[in-house]
Amino acid sequence: MLITHDTECALSILVELLNTAPQACGSEQLADVPALSAFVVKQAISEIDSLGPADLAAVQALRGRLREVFSADSTEQAAELVNAVVAEAGTTPRLVNHDHHGWHIHYFAPHAAIGRHLAAELGMALAFIVMAGERERLRRCEAPDCARVFVDLSRNRSRRYCDSRTCGNRLHVAAYRARQRSADAAQEASAQETAAPETVPAGT
Ligand SMILES: [Zn+2]
Ligand SMILES: [Zn+2]
Numbered sequence: 001m002l003i004t005h006d007t008e009c010a011l012s013i014l015v016e017l018l019n020t021a022p023q024a025c026g027s028e029q030l031a032d033v034p035a036l037s038a039f040v041v042k043q044a045i046s047e048i049d050s051l052g053p054a055d056l057a058a059v060q061a062l063r064g065r066l067r068e069v070f071s072a073d074s075t076e077q078a079a080e081l082v083n084a085v086v087a088e089a090g091t092t093p094r095l096v097n098h099d100h101h102g103w104h105i106h107y108f109a110p111h112a113a114i115g116r117h118l119a120a121e122l123g124m125a126l127a128f129i130v131m132a133g134e135r136e137r138l139r140r141c142e143a144p145d146c147a148r149v150f151v152d153l154s155r156n157r158s159r160r161y162c163d164s165r166t167c168g169n170r171l172h173v174a175a176y177r178a179r180q181r182s183a184d185a186a187q188e189a190s191a192q193e194t195a196a197p198e199t200v201p202a203g204t
Helices: 005-018 033-042 053-070 075-089 114-131 164-190
Strands: 094-096 104-106 138-140 149-151
Touching: 005 033, 005 053, 005 114, 005 149, 033 053, 053 075, 053 114, 053 138, 075 114
Parallel strands: none
Antiparallel strands: 094 104, 138 149
């Protein structure tokens, strides 16, 4: 897959941003300007001069539009959504070398407001995924009660859960308990007749 390290970093911020939404995690994680400030610091988003309520509203709106790309029905629809986000961002690609990152491209205009900054950077990261024909890597967690998203960058595209330490494990435990329950039931049944062999799949 032709995805650069910079795109991978942007995709990581994208996933973190989408998973702050109430529909992903049950409550709004970007509820106020200080929460947005903390997000900017944690994700090391550069050239952000100031943040206010308008910035918060812009980021929340952008988040909804970016999430739509994950659930797009076709590549044409995904491309349309990405193009609209990137067009409004007013991208100005430029080579920069800051904080010992080496030369890389910033797609946002210098010191752009965070809404446009993220629209440019995250929109372009999605553009590269669509261009590479890798849209299927934009996934929603398969755990039944989880609506978090992730980008599957595994070699064999086998990732199913947003975070194997939580959703993946939780499902493993649930599958284990289900196997135990059916084993117990089978034992009881075998008192009357021979139980069928265990056929519950082991999961991943
Ligand atoms: Zn940079
Ligand atoms: Zn999950």
